[in-house]
Each structure stands twice: as structure tokens, then as C-alpha cells.
Amino acid sequence: MSATIISDPMVISAPETQPAASKLVTESEVEFVMCDCCGLTEECTLAYIERVRVRYHGNWICGLCAEAIKDEIIRCERLISTEEAMTKHMNFCKKFKTSGPPPNPTVHLISAMRQILRRSLDSPRALRSTPSSPTKTEPEICGPGLTRSESCFPTLSGS
Numbered sequence: 001m002s003a004t005i006i007s008d009p010m011v012i013s014a015p016e017t018q019p020a021a022s023k024l025v026t027e028s029e030v031e032f033v034m035c036d037c038c039g040l041t042e043e044c045t046l047a048y049i050e051r052v053r054v055r056y057h058g059n060w061i062c063g064l065c066a067e068a069i070k071d072e073i074i075r076c077e078r079l080i081s082t083e084e085a086m087t088k089h090m091n092f093c094k095k096f097k098t099s100g101p102p103p104n105p106t107v108h109l110i111s112a113m114r115q116i117l118r119r120s121l122d123s124p125r126a127l128r129s130t131p132s133s134p135t136k137t138e139p140e141i142c143g144p145g146l147t148r149s150e151s152c153f154p155t156l157s158g159s
Contacts, residue, residue, distance in 0.1 A: 037062070
């Protein structure tokens with residue numbers, strides 16, 4: 001599962017005698033909301049819920065599904081709208097929910113991890129390396145490598 005970091009301030013309790021404080025409480029009230037794609041329930045402020053609904057055409061989308069929708073837009077060969085990507089992702093989630101659990105979840109997980117590993121090993125090395133890592137165009141550093149002359153741990157004496 002995914003956790004969404006919310007930067008909105010949250011006030012847990014405020015005295016009712018201060019009208020300004022009660023206004024802050026109304027703006028920062030926390031509510032449970034369910035993702036319209038996957039059904040995950042998150043606890044969010046009303047302001048955050050409203051911002052997400054505006055961004056996703058009235059639907060509330062959790063952070064994990066939002067990333068999947070962004071990925072769908074990037075992966076598609078043609079330019080698609082956020083709404084179209086969201087529809088594709090919602091259809092995927094519906095198919096996933098109705099398919100039921102795999103007959104042997106452990107074997108299914110191992111198979112999925114094997115597939116991810118194979119994909120990462122088959123991808124070009126340039127895509128996997130970090131920008132700061134050396135490439136083959138840079139000259140190789142010649143000289144003796146670092147070797148350990150003795151153990152890092154002090155020897156244990158019998159006395």
C-alpha cells in the first residue's frame with residue numbers, strides 16, 4: 001500500500017470561544033475518503049480531498065492510483081487526457097477486483113518478482129545507471145584497488 005504525505009495543517013482540538021480557531025478547525029477537519037479506482041481508504045483533510053477531486057474530474061483518487069494514471073499517460077504512444085488515462089486505470093482496477101485472488105498467492109508473488117527482475121536486467125544499462133555513475137566514455141582510474149589489511153573488529157583475547 002502507499003502512504004500519502006499531506007502538507008495541510010491539522011488542528012485536533014480548539015476552544016469554541018475563539019471564532020478564528022473554529023474557522024481553522026473547519027478548514028482542517030479530517031475525513032475518511034475511499035479511492036474511486038482501487039477502494040483504498042485514506043484519512044485526508046477536506047481541502048486536500050477537494051483539490052484531488054478538482055484534478056481528477058470529481059473523482060477521489062488515492063496517491064498510488066494517481067501515480068498509475070500519470071504512468072498511463074507517459075506509457076501511451078499517443079497523447080491522452082488525464083480523464084482517458086483515469087478511465088483506463090479504473091477499468092484495470094475493476095478487472096483486477098473481479099478476477100479474485102490467485103490460487104496460490106506465494107507462487108504468484110514469486111512469479112511477479114521474477115518478471116520484474118528479468119525486465120530490469122533486460123533493460124539497457126544506461127537507463128538503469130544513475131546520472132552520477134561513471135560511464136564507459138570516461139577514462140578508467142588506474143591504480144591499486146582498496147584492500148583490507150586486517151579485520152575491522154579487534155581480536156578477542158582469551159584473558
